[in-house]
Amino acid sequence: xxxxxxxxxxxxxxxxxxxxxxxxxxxxxxxxxxxxxxxxxxxxxxxxxxxxxxxxxxxxxxxxxxxxxxxxxxxxxxxxxxxxxxxxxxxxxxxxxxxxxxxxxxxxxxxxxxxxxxxxxxxxxxxxxxxxxxxxxxxxxxxxxxxxxxxxxxxxxxxxxxxxxxxxxxxxxxxxxxxxxxxxxxxxxxxxxxxxxxxxxxxxxxxxxxxxxxxxxxxxxxxxxxxxxxxxxxxxxxxxxxxxxxxxxxxxxxxxxxxxxxxxxxxxxxxxxxxxxxxxxxxxxxxxxxxxxx
Numbered sequence: 001x002x003x004x005x006x007x008x009x010x011x012x013x014x015x016x017x018x019x020x021x022x023x024x025x026x027x028x029x030x031x032x033x034x035x036x037x038x039x040x041x042x043x044x045x046x047x048x049x050x051x052x053x054x055x056x057x058x059x060x061x062x063x064x065x066x067x068x069x070x071x072x073x074x075x076x077x078x079x080x081x082x083x084x085x086x087x088x089x090x091x092x093x094x095x096x097x098x099x100x101x102x103x104x105x106x107x108x109x110x111x112x113x114x115x116x117x118x119x120x121x122x123x124x125x126x127x128x129x130x131x132x133x134x135x136x137x138x139x140x141x142x143x144x145x146x147x148x149x150x151x152x153x154x155x156x157x158x159x160x161x162x163x164x165x166x167x168x169x170x171x172x173x174x175x176x177x178x179x180x181x182x183x184x185x186x187x188x189x190x191x192x193x194x195x196x197x198x199x200x201x202x203x204x205x206x207x208x209x210x211x212x213x214x215x216x217x218x219x220x221x222x223x224x225x226x227x228x229x230x231x232x233x234x235x236x237x238x239x240x241x242x243x244x245x246x247x248x249x250x251x252x253x254x255x256x257x258x259x260x261x262x263x264x265x266x267x268x269x270x271x272x273x274x275x276x277x278x279x280x281x282x283x284x285x286x287x288x289x290x291x292x293x294x
Contacts, residue, residue, distance in 0.1 A: 012055065093279065095121060125221075126220055136155055141275060144269055170235045182258065192236060
């Protein structure tokens, strides 16, 4: 007898209906009926009695159904053993990525990560305000995010990965667009966009003493900010090389500030413990290669 037919018989008896059993088995009713007919022919007697409310097993059907139940239990056990084995041998590392970095260098860095690590990678691009709590709670293993955070990061380890400088970027409709240099006092107080509003991104970029009127604040994805900034009259403080590397804005939008100290912008690799060295080295080396070197 085909063990699969015995298993199907057990499902029919438990379901009390060939229709319900066919749904549970993901098998058409005609195909299931043919399997039962083959089993009846091999057993030499009827296996089911059909009633107004479904089917009930005959004495022979009940005995064979018990054997089918045993096959079902063994099949489930085999599935659990297989799942446990796969879980034991499949190491998934979850990596959080800064949204602007993901826009600028995501695909290239992911290629480097795949070459350095044979396990499974789960990547999540979001703001540091979202990802830092996940990292502290153990739901993330790594985070590539701002090195200087206004969030509590006392339990985390960091390794500098990327160094850039801050520039003011203006849209094509902005009165300062087309000028390559200006004094910080020339910057208008109105019409500013703010990026990374909830995690310290803006804290790194905007001069503390400069009182600006922010029109829109963005946390998380920065695609809309970059596209809006490109053709508008808005201005925004952004990492220089990283913003240009997105391809959504170019150097013609950047202003060099005269008589104002260059402000650094850095990304770090954050973690709570030890991780595969090949992976962390790959991310660090890739970040260093992209650094602006101001």
